[in-house]
Amino acid sequence: MHNYMMFFLLLSTLLFLQSSADGSIKTEESYWTLKPNVLVVNVNVGEDVNVPLICGEAYEGENITWTMITKQGYIDCSTNNYGGSFKCNWTWDVNRNGHVAHIKATRPGGSNISCSLDSSGNITCLDHDYCPYAEEVERINLTIYFRSSFVVESYNTRFYIMDIVRPDMVPISRINKTSVEVKYPHSWSTPSSYFPLMFQVKEIRCRKHDNCDCSKPNSQEIFFTQSHKLPVTKGMTVCVRARDEFCNSSWSDWNQYKCKTRTNSKQRKREPKLKML
Structure with missing residues (x-):
């Protein structure tokens, strides 16, 4: 049997450390029960604390798993070119419900980054000051x-545009x-001489009617190339994908092209037989 306990803290994330944690970390005594299986811990932002947890006699002798649910969410950001725009998806535990209340994206030293949220919860941002031909000096700091x-949690990620670039198929x-x-890809940045792609290529064999x-x-050989012309073997499927060189x-x-085997072009068309009346 598993017993789960959730911990919440307004506008910050509680760092939960088990009883075996280093003794230099403070043991917090200022906590109170919000509702069954939900505790509120009063701590200063950035302070690490150790919270003692007791299951009670009802679970004595059982295998108990303590899980901190604010730590299971993450942000995944990507962009298909060096235009300064990027998209982010928010993912967390399927058993939790909620919505994005606010988005903040900045670069140290000032920036002009605007973000919007669609009805599906996807985040789209644009760095209006981004220059694709200049080296990025500072990372983007994104906070959701x-x-x-009634609980607000903050999640943060930092990245360069070049870290999250992922070309289209x-x-x-x-x-x-x-x-x-x-x-x-049509969406990739130009000129290609300044933004070259490296292709990864492999040939595989699969059954005629299978995807x-x-x-x-x-076990087939995988090779890397910049050439736009690739050899194919009859009856094989060539797979290609790309990334920034x-x-x-x-x-x-991956995209794929299947080289079909030769077919008989002189196959007769079967005509329906006429019945004699």
């Missing part, structure tokens, strides 16, 4: 204030029977 009932088109051509899964590990950012989703 999330409200659940690479277009693939056939040139002839033995080769295909890959192109830069090929390029993400599965396989100059930084270790995320790969795009």
Whole structure:
């Protein structure tokens, strides 16, 4: 049996440390029960505390798991080019309900970053002062204030634009029977000479009527190239994805092209038989 305890703190996150924590951390005695299984702890922002927890006689001899639910949320940000805009998704435990109350995005030393929230909870931001041709000196500091009932929690992430760049899927088109051509996504920054992409390529074999899964590990050779012309093998599926050549950012989703085996173009069309009356 598992017993779960949630801890909440307004506009800050409570750092929960088990009883085996270092003795230099303060043991907080100023806490009170908000409702069953919910405690409020009065601490200064940034202060680490140790909170003693007791299950009670009803759970004696049972395996008990203590879980801090404010620590299960995270922010995932990405952008498909160097235009200065980026999107963020908010994810947390499926058992919790709430909504984003406020968004704050800044760079140290001042910035002009605007953010908006759509009906699905997705966050879109634009750094109006961002220059794609200049080196980023300071990271973007993004803070999301999330409200659940009357409790507001803050979550923070810091990143450079180049850290979160993820190109869109690479277009693939056939040139002839033995080769295909890959192109830069339309959404990628230009000129391509200043924003080059590196392609990752592999060939896989999958059954005729099955959908090929390029993400599965396989024994086929994987190679990296900047060439836009790629060889293909009859009956094989070529998988391609791309990322920025100059930084270790995320790969795009895989795209694939299946080189079909030769078919008989002289197959007869079956005509329906006429019944004699």
